[in-house]
Amino acid sequence: MHDFYSDTKTKPTRGMLESVLAAEFGDEQKNEDPTTMELCRRVAEILGKEAAVFLPSGTMCNEIAIQVHTKPGDEVICERSCHLINFETGGPAAISGVMTFPIDGAFGIYEPDQLREAIRPPSRYAPESRLVAVEQTANMGGGTVWPLEKLNAVAEVAKEAGLATHMDGARLLNAAVKSGIDAKQFTAGYDSCWLDFSKGLGAPVGAVLAGSEGFTQQAWRVKQRIGGALRQSGVLAAMGLYALDHHVDRLADDHALAARIASHLSELAGVANVLPAETNIVIFDLKAEAPSAPDLEKQLLDDGIIIGAFGERRIRVVTHLDVDTASGDALCQSLTRYLG
Numbered sequence: 001m002h003d004f005y006s007d008t009k010t011k012p013t014r015g016m017l018e019s020v021l022a023a024e025f026g027d028e029q030k031n032e033d034p035t036t037m038e039l040c041r042r043v044a045e046i047l048g049k050e051a052a053v054f055l056p057s058g059t060m061c062n063e064i065a066i067q068v069h070t071k072p073g074d075e076v077i078c079e080r081s082c083h084l085i086n087f088e089t090g091g092p093a094a095i096s097g098v099m100t101f102p103i104d105g106a107f108g109i110y111e112p113d114q115l116r117e118a119i120r121p122p123s124r125y126a127p128e129s130r131l132v133a134v135e136q137t138a139n140m141g142g143g144t145v146w147p148l149e150k151l152n153a154v155a156e157v158a159k160e161a162g163l164a165t166h167m168d169g170a171r172l173l174n175a176a177v178k179s180g181i182d183a184k185q186f187t188a189g190y191d192s193c194w195l196d197f198s199k200g201l202g203a204p205v206g207a208v209l210a211g212s213e214g215f216t217q218q219a220w221r222v223k224q225r226i227g228g229a230l231r232q233s234g235v236l237a238a239m240g241l242y243a244l245d246h247h248v249d250r251l252a253d254d255h256a257l258a259a260r261i262a263s264h265l266s267e268l269a270g271v272a273n274v275l276p277a278e279t280n281i282v283i284f285d286l287k288a289e290a291p292s293a294p295d296l297e298k299q300l301l302d303d304g305i306i307i308g309a310f311g312e313r314r315i316r317v318v319t320h321l322d323v324d325t326a327s328g329d330a331l332c333q334s335l336t337r338y339l340g
């Protein structure tokens with residue numbers, strides 16, 4: 001199968017698995033796992049923050065950060081298509097008792113002026129705006145890279161209003177590789193941010209949430225409360241370290257393959273439009289006369305290809321470590337068959 005559903009589908013490589021055999025382990029909850037501590041140190045350095053905490057998933061990073069930054073009844077301002085609104089089962093409401101205020105951006109990115117308008121003035125009746133969140137890259141926007149100036153301007157508007165800032169960095173290193181800008185420049189205006197190891201970096205499990213010493217201590221308390229404290233997590237962290245050493249630069253290959261697929265799609269008669277494919281995500285819409293997205297998903301499955309249908313007309317294709325040029329060729333051939 002050629003699996004383009006998500007970059008979460010990668011399997012650990014042999015080198016990655018072998019790195020576990022060479023790693024040292026201890027009790028992570030007691031800060032005794034040297035491999036996990038090293039991964040946290042590396043991520044804090046990459047993101048330009050004082051400290052970091054290892055977590056099982058990116059979703060936990062978002063949800064723990066929200067809990068630390070807010071109190072019940074507060075409001076989190078973010079873009080309408082973002083992960084924390086759409087794919088975390090209402091976690092901000094269920095776990096932290098907060099509301100989300102969705103901004104309608106373009107390709108997952110919003111303007112500083114839109115944020116200015118979204119921030120509520122003090123009132124006896126309204127929820128309090130407390131936290132501003134961004135997603136770098138913007139997944140459902142088509143893997144779009146927030147320009148550095150816009151991220152800084154958004155952070156500045158938030159800070160002027162006394163709000164905290166959070167960056168979902170599930171694919172932050174894709175943005176860094178694509179733009180040539182250091183990850184820590186992107187995160188400079190953000191109080192909390194994180195990297196996911198189970199996306200383009202190709203590890204099976206794990207994410208690291210970073211911030212100030214004080215933020216990280218509070219994040220640790222929430223991690224413990226919701227059962228996220230781990231034991232010999234070096235088994236996982238070793239693969240994260242391996243990914244940092246071996247799988248960052250190669251993200252450029254994923255971007256090149258995505259660009260090639262996007263360019264092919266833009267020439268097919270059944271495709272209404274293709275979102276700008278800046279990194280490893282290609283999102284496109286099907287014309288009314290073309291098969292529906294769920295039907296196309298089924299047709300491609302018969303050809304041994306997995307893609308993602310989002311609604312009736314929208315498809316997402318994601319490139320990653322486990323799909324190569326030959327997979328891309330197979331995908332393009334099948335798409336031509338059904339949409340050409």
Ligand SMILES: Cc1ncc(COP(=O)(O)O)c(C=O)c1O
Nearest residue numbers: 057058059083135139168170196
């Ligand atoms: C933008 C974004 N944020 C957060 C997540 C959640 O990450 P995880 O699957 O590690 O919980 C995802 C997962 O796909 C994502 O795409």
